[in-house]
Amino acid sequence: MNPLRHTFINRCQTTTPRPKEYPALPDKLRYLDIGCGGGIFAESAARLPNTLSVTAIDPTPEVLKIAEGHRRRDPKLIEEGRLTYLNTSIEGLPVPSQETEKYDIVTLFEVLEHVNAPRPFLESILPHVKPGGWLVLSTIARTWTSWVVTNVMAEDVLGIVPKGTHEWRKYVNEQELRDWFGKREGWGGVGAVKAMGVVYVPALGWKEVPGGEGWGNYFFAVRKDF
Amino acid sequence: MPPRLRLIALRQFPTRPALQFRIQLQRRFTSSSAAPPEIYDVACVGGGPAGLSLLTGLRNSKITSGLKVALIEGQDLHKNRLPKHASLDGFSNRCSSLTPASVKNLEEIGAWSHASRPRIQPYQEMQPTTIAYMIENTNITTTLLSRLSELGGVDIFSPQKVDSISLGTETPSLDLSSWPIIALSSGKTLAARLLVGADGANSPVRTFAGIPSRGFDYNRHGVVASLKLSGPGWGGPDHKIAYQRFLPTGPIAMLPLPGNSASLVWSTTPERAAVLKSLPEHDFVAMVNAGFRLSVTDLEHLHTMPSGQVEEVAWREKATPIDARSIPQPVTAVQSGTVASFPLKLRHADTYTGERVALVGDAAHTIHPLAGQGLNQGQGDAAALVSTIEQAVLTGQDIGSVLALEGYNSERYAANNAMLGVCDKLHRLYSVESGPVVGLRSWGLKAVDAMGPLKGFFMSRAAGGA
Numbered sequence: 055m056n057p058l059r060h061t062f063i064n065r066c067q068t069t070t071p072r073p074k075e076y077p078a079l080p081d082k083l084r085y086l087d088i089g090c091g092g093g094i095f096a097e098s099a100a101r102l103p104n105t106l107s108v109t110a111i112d113p114t115p116e117v118l119k120i121a122e123g124h125r126r127r128d129p130k131l132i133e134e135g136r137l138t139y140l141n142t143s144i145e146g147l148p149v150p151s152q153e154t155e156k157y158d159i160v161t162l163f164e165v166l167e168h169v170n171a172p173r174p175f176l177e178s179i180l181p182h183v184k185p186g187g188w189l190v191l192s193t194i195a196r197t198w199t200s201w202v203v204t205n206v207m208a209e210d211v212l213g214i215v216p217k218g219t220h221e222w223r224k225y226v227n228e229q230e231l232r233d234w235f236g237k238r239e240g241w242g243g244v245g246a247v248k249a250m251g252v253v254y255v256p257a258l259g260w261k262e263v264p265g266g267e268g269w270g271n272y273f274f275a276v277r278k279d280f
Numbered sequence: 281m282p283p284r285l286r287l288i289a290l291r292q293f294p295t296r297p298a299l300q301f302r303i304q305l306q307r308r309f310t311s312s313s314a315a316p317p318e319i320y321d322v323a324c325v326g327g328g329p330a331g332l333s334l335l336t337g338l339r340n341s342k343i344t345s346g347l348k349v350a351l352i353e354g355q356d357l358h359k360n361r362l363p364k365h366a367s368l369d370g371f372s373n374r375c376s377s378l379t380p381a382s383v384k385n386l387e388e389i390g391a392w393s394h395a396s397r398p399r400i401q402p403y404q405e406m407q408p409t410t411i412a413y414m415i416e417n418t419n420i421t422t423t424l425l426s427r428l429s430e431l432g433g434v435d436i437f438s439p440q441k442v443d444s445i446s447l448g449t450e451t452p453s454l455d456l457s458s459w460p461i462i463a464l465s466s467g468k469t470l471a472a473r474l475l476v477g478a479d480g481a482n483s484p485v486r487t488f489a490g491i492p493s494r495g496f497d498y499n500r501h502g503v504v505a506s507l508k509l510s511g512p513g514w515g516g517p518d519h520k521i522a523y524q525r526f527l528p529t530g531p532i533a534m535l536p537l538p539g540n541s542a543s544l545v546w547s548t549t550p551e552r553a554a555v556l557k558s559l560p561e562h563d564f565v566a567m568v569n570a571g572f573r574l575s576v577t578d579l580e581h582l583h584t585m586p587s588g589q590v591e592e593v594a595w596r597e598k599a600t601p602i603d604a605r606s607i608p609q610p611v612t613a614v615q616s617g618t619v620a621s622f623p624l625k626l627r628h629a630d631t632y633t634g635e636r637v638a639l640v641g642d643a644a645h646t647i648h649p650l651a652g653q654g655l656n657q658g659q660g661d662a663a664a665l666v667s668t669i670e671q672a673v674l675t676g677q678d679i680g681s682v683l684a685l686e687g688y689n690s691e692r693y694a695a696n697n698a699m700l701g702v703c704d705k706l707h708r709l710y711s712v713e714s715g716p717v718v719g720l721r722s723w724g725l726k727a728v729d730a731m732g733p734l735k736g737f738f739m740s741r742a743a744g745g746a
């Protein structure tokens with residue numbers, strides 16, 4: 055799953071038209087990874103050559119401890135400022151006062167489906183994104199297929215996640231996100247809204263499926279206008 | 281700023297965090313008075329054709345050029361270089377047949393233009409297309425070294441042997457317990473995010489990783505020599521032909537080099553190899569001529585003679601009808617000091633990757649030389665590992681992790697295994713039957729011809745795979 059996240063972020067940045075005043079992508083990117091868990095994505099983002107810094111946050115102390123422990127295995131990641139873990143929820147993270155201290159890429163992977171009130175949760179994220187920066191998330195759609203996958207396959211048959219991890223009713227659909235951002239001033243202008251459906255293929259791992267955002271796991275991204 | 285610039289800058293003017301890191305390590309090591317290991321993204325042990333091709337590929341790629349890389353080679357890389365204006369009268373006895381696929385890869389990494397072209401001999405079958413290029417191994421390694429010094433950015437430790445490889449240690453701030461620490465004969469130590477074993481058939485890296493390598497010895501030696509023929513070949517200097525004859529003891533092959541030169545690879549029993557090596561030069565020459573001309577029974581007798589082969593071969597040749605134009609032109613001389621032999625074996629490592637370890641070239645597989653594929657397989661490995669590492673860098677993976685390396689193993693293992701199996705079968709097929717007394721147009725390929733569908737296998741490997 056993790057390499058696909060980078061593929062998607064890359065695609066968002068390189069295939070979306072940019073305004074004439076800002077022709078080039080920034081040389082160095084600042085990342086904020088919300089709900090970083092064990093830090094798989096945060097570590098990989100911190101290793102990229104065009105990354106300035108990664109701030110990774112999670113309110114659960116146990117997972118953050120695991121992430122901190124794993125980071126010590128890579129001398130590159132302990133370079134000062136490259137990867138910072140903070141034990142906080144996004145609601146508790148102060149919004150930077152300077153635009154330059156905001157983030158070029160704000161990520162929210164496999165978190166939205168665990169949140170009770172997605173709208174206010176998303177609201178609290180938006181101020182952290184730089185103008186021209188992206189909010190990138192992955193989650194699972196609320197459809198009959200995902201119901202079967204979540205309630206029967208994943209938990210009982212495949213045993214991928216422990217029972218009770220997911221509550222199907224909390225899932226948010228891609229169309230709902232599209233509509234919500236569509237109504238919002240200053241987001242997703244000039245077609246800067248992207249999605250990509252993915253499916254788990256046993257023995258092959260996660261693969262992209264065109265149109266999959268309509269019925270299963272998907273990535274969604276929206277750019278804050280410049 | 282491009283990643284390469286940034287890394288160089290970092291190394292020249294360490295930023296504060298890097299310094300802090302140094303100091304911490306130093307403190308830990310002061311009691312044992314050893315210097316801390318220097319941290320590398322890729323440490324490659326072995327500067328043969330496979331290792332040099334890998335490093336050149338990594339330095340040549342924009343994506344991987346930000347990695348900090350080291351090369352450790354036991355021999356003096358500088359001393360082994362081919363002199364710039366080396367005479368075309370003499371050739372090294374270690375030559376290889378490079379497939380077009382290998383040449384294409386060398387072109388892609390910007391190395392081929394550095395090769396000494398007058399020393400390379402393309403050869404054809406009956407059609408005008410080139411099947412492969414005969415080239416001295418030192419020409420390949422010199423070519424790669426020239427390209428590498430043009431690219432710069434590799435810390436080269438040569439001549440320096442790897443003394444030991446062990447796992448690193450854990451401190452509260454840094455846990456190197458999964459990192460190989462390479463101790464050099466000079467006392468210096470290197471920590472490797474990815475340790476590449478390009479260290480040949482007896483790979484110390486493979487031993488460190490605990491990867492078993494299975495196979496068997498053929499109980500055959502490959503006798504090599506640099507020869508002079510009576511002419512440039514039946515097709516003239518622009519249409520060169522490689523010959524191979526299968527004998528019950530193994531194939532004898534004559535590979536064309538520029539001018540009247542040629543390279544011999546004669547697979548035979550260790551006893552006969554010893555006889556061949558002990559002969560006076562003119563008798564050795566007679567034996568090679570006999571190898572392409574006389575019957576199996578004649579050859580058997582000739583190997584029992586301590587000397588005098590010249591007269592004996594001349595006499596027996598009169599009684600043997602031969603079509604001169606279907607076999608190589610007669611050998612007239614052997615270059616002094618070039619008769620040598622190597623034991624032949626088939627080996628295949630159980631896997632090419634482990635935690636923070638990857639094997640390329642002969643460290644991963646050793647093949648019978650009858651189809652001239654060994655070195656080419658190593659070139660294919662190097663190219664595949666470069667693209668696997670590129671993929672990992674692009675997605676921020678730890679390039680030493682088993683997950684990141686998986687693609688390399690699955691891409692190369694099956695392909696190499698198929699090639700090993702086919703060459704082994706060819707060897708077996710012809711060791712039980714007595715070989716046809718005909719010259720062969722190209723190394724290995726005529727024998728492949730006889731096996732029908734397998735020819736397609738070799739031709740496709742030669743052109744695109746390998």
Ligand SMILES: Cc1cc2nc3c(=O)[nH]c(=O)nc-3n(C[C@H](O)[C@H](O)[C@H](O)COP(=O)(O)OP(=O)(O)OC[C@H]3O[C@@H](n4cnc5c(N)ncnc54)[C@H](O)[C@@H]3O)c2cc1C
Nearest residue numbers: 326328329330354376377442480502641642652654655656
């Ligand atoms: C008789 C014969 C004929 C052949 N003909 C052909 C042919 O026509 N075509 C073909 O494609 N292949 C041919 N081959 C095979 C080919 O020569 C090998 O496959 C090729 O050289 C392997 O390259 P490599 O880089 O993997 O290993 P090597 O060339 O063996 O290089 C390994 C390097 O590692 C170094 N090293 C080892 N241990 C240490 C250590 N502890 N510390 C530091 N350095 C170390 C060694 O010094 C060496 O330089 C032939 C082989 C033989 C025996």
Ligand SMILES: C[S@@+](CC[C@H](N)C(=O)[O-])C[C@H]1O[C@@H](n2cnc3c(N)ncnc32)[C@H](O)[C@@H]1O
Nearest residue numbers: 088089090091112113114117143144163164165
């Ligand atoms: C399923 S995990 C995903 C971990 C990681 N992103 C991944 O994909 O591997 C969801 C994480 O979201 C975190 N989380 C839940 N609510 C959060 C909030 N309000 N702010 C930040 N993180 C939150 C949880 O602590 C949990 O670690």
